Amino acid sequence: MPKTEEEGAAVPASSRGSWSSFLKSMASFNGDLSSMTAPAFILSTTSLTEFSAYWAEMPRLLVAPSKEPDPQKRAMLVLRWFLSTLKQQYASRNEKLGSEKKPLNPFLGELFMGSWEDEEGTTQLVSEQVSHHPPVTAYSIWNKNNGVRLQGYNAQKASFRTTINVRQVGHALLHFDKWDEDYLITLPALHIEGLIGGSPYVELNQSTYIVGSNGFTSRIDYSGKGWVSGTKNSLKAVMYPHGKEKSKDSIIYYADGSWTGDFTIKDAKKHVVEQYNAKKEPKTALKVAPLQEQDPLESRRAWQKVAEAIQKGDMNTTAHEKTIIEESQRALRKKEQSEKRQWERRFFTRLTSVPLLDQLFKEVPYGSPEQDQTNGIWMFDPALAKNANPKFNDEL
Ligand code: HC3
Numbered sequence: 001m002p003k004t005e006e007e008g009a010a011v012p013a014s015s016r017g018s019w020s021s022f023l024k025s026m027a028s029f030n031g032d033l034s035s036m037t038a039p040a041f042i043l044s045t046t047s048l049t050e051f052s053a054y055w056a057e058m059p060r061l062l063v064a065p066s067k068e069p070d071p072q073k074r075a076m077l078v079l080r081w082f083l084s085t086l087k088q089q090y091a092s093r094n095e096k097l098g099s100e101k102k103p104l105n106p107f108l109g110e111l112f113m114g115s116w117e118d119e120e121g122t123t124q125l126v127s128e129q130v131s132h133h134p135p136v137t138a139y140s141i142w143n144k145n146n147g148v149r150l151q152g153y154n155a156q157k158a159s160f161r162t163t164i165n166v167r168q169v170g171h172a173l174l175h176f177d178k179w180d181e182d183y184l185i186t187l188p189a190l191h192i193e194g195l196i197g198g199s200p201y202v203e204l205n206q207s208t209y210i211v212g213s214n215g216f217t218s219r220i221d222y223s224g225k226g227w228v229s230g231t232k233n234s235l236k237a238v239m240y241p242h243g244k245e246k247s248k249d250s251i252i253y254y255a256d257g258s259w260t261g262d263f264t265i266k267d268a269k270k271h272v273v274e275q276y277n278a279k280k281e282p283k284t285a286l287k288v289a290p291l292q293e294q295d296p297l298e299s300r301r302a303w304q305k306v307a308e309a310i311q312k313g314d315m316n317t318t319a320h321e322k323t324i325i326e327e328s329q330r331a332l333r334k335k336e337q338s339e340k341r342q343w344e345r346r347f348f349t350r351l352t353s354v355p356l357l358d359q360l361f362k363e364v365p366y367g368s369p370e371q372d373q374t375n376g377i378w379m380f381d382p383a384l385a386k387n388a389n390p391k392f393n394d395e396l
Helices: 013-028 048-056 059-067 071-097 304-312 315-338 355-361 382-386
Strands: 043-047 102-104 111-118 121-131 136-143 148-161 163-176 181-186 189-193 201-205 207-212 216-223 234-241 253-258 262-267 272-277 348-351 377-380
Touching: 043 048, 043 071, 043 304, 048 059, 048 071, 048 102, 048 111, 048 121, 048 136, 048 148, 059 071, 059 111, 059 121, 059 136, 059 148, 071 181, 071 201, 071 207, 071 216, 071 234, 071 253, 071 262, 071 272, 121 348, 136 377, 148 377, 163 355, 181 355, 201 216, 216 253, 304 315
Parallel strands: 043 102
Antiparallel strands: 111 121, 121 136, 136 148, 148 163, 163 181, 163 189, 181 207, 189 201, 207 216, 216 234, 234 253, 253 262, 262 272, 348 377
């Protein structure tokens, strides 16, 4: 007889005990995702620094707004691009691996670098772990041909109440050189579904704001299946001029649908202007340097032995190799302390105030950069990056 979700259908028979101990341990979860100890079968070989790549797996859609002369349509194309990133960000691991696994916790200074090649030329990515306490990942993604740069950083604040609930702290900033235009993007909250059954996956909740310096804001509201009604991975969005969030008559565009399936964007007259199918949109593969050519701080090289051990299901070696990384990090911090210096970030600078952010956050109810939660405001620093090691094969 098939097992019900409550009986842990997706948990391998040999791991049922450890899964139920894990669920019990969640009752006293302290909110620090990096300290969570999960059973072997649910460990991922991918570090969170790699997740930054999900923002640009369709570079064509990222750069498309930069070619649009009409500011309203440009803001709508930014909305379309943002919605198109959601499936990769929040559902791709579930699809690929059968469930959401627990990612590797990046160490301070960990890097993940790569590039995409498509008809828009080269789009480059650098992702860096800029803080360990609290864990913060920063990234910069740019396409020089089209003068487009996306940068941002994120941290997670978690809590446990019936399931794991995660509030994301941080934001993304998208810039178009041609229009000297910026967009602030806030990050959705999420929670884990399917936990009891042992096949966890992400559902989004609450809202995202995309605030354009050109005077238009989009708000995306997420909803899911719920206990009684609702559809998985649903979204509804509206775009309106600044200050008009509450005015239904001011809505310029509507979006409606699913972030893992189809969504439609309509204009004020409810005419369809864009139709998007997340299942059909072709992705561009990210190119990453072969391991032997990577810097020792690059994620896949640094975690190679841990990842191999996880893949073999060899938990003793996994723990041993993780300890080696942790101990070398502890030794580095001790050395820095005795030399009265801090770890130097390679690509990002910590700021205490960014006027552009303050201006754009005015459009987000109760919004602010919350720099106390992320050890500062992290901005890509072209001067640092120019001299950084490892170097890029393209100008910044
Ligand atoms: C909560 C999460 C880690 C954080 C992941 C973030 C928020 C990271 C930034 C990306 O841009 C977007 C993103 C997507 C998924 C988020 C992960 C989902 C699950 C994972 C937890 C740490 C794992 C919980 C453990 C278990 C066993 C339930 O899978």
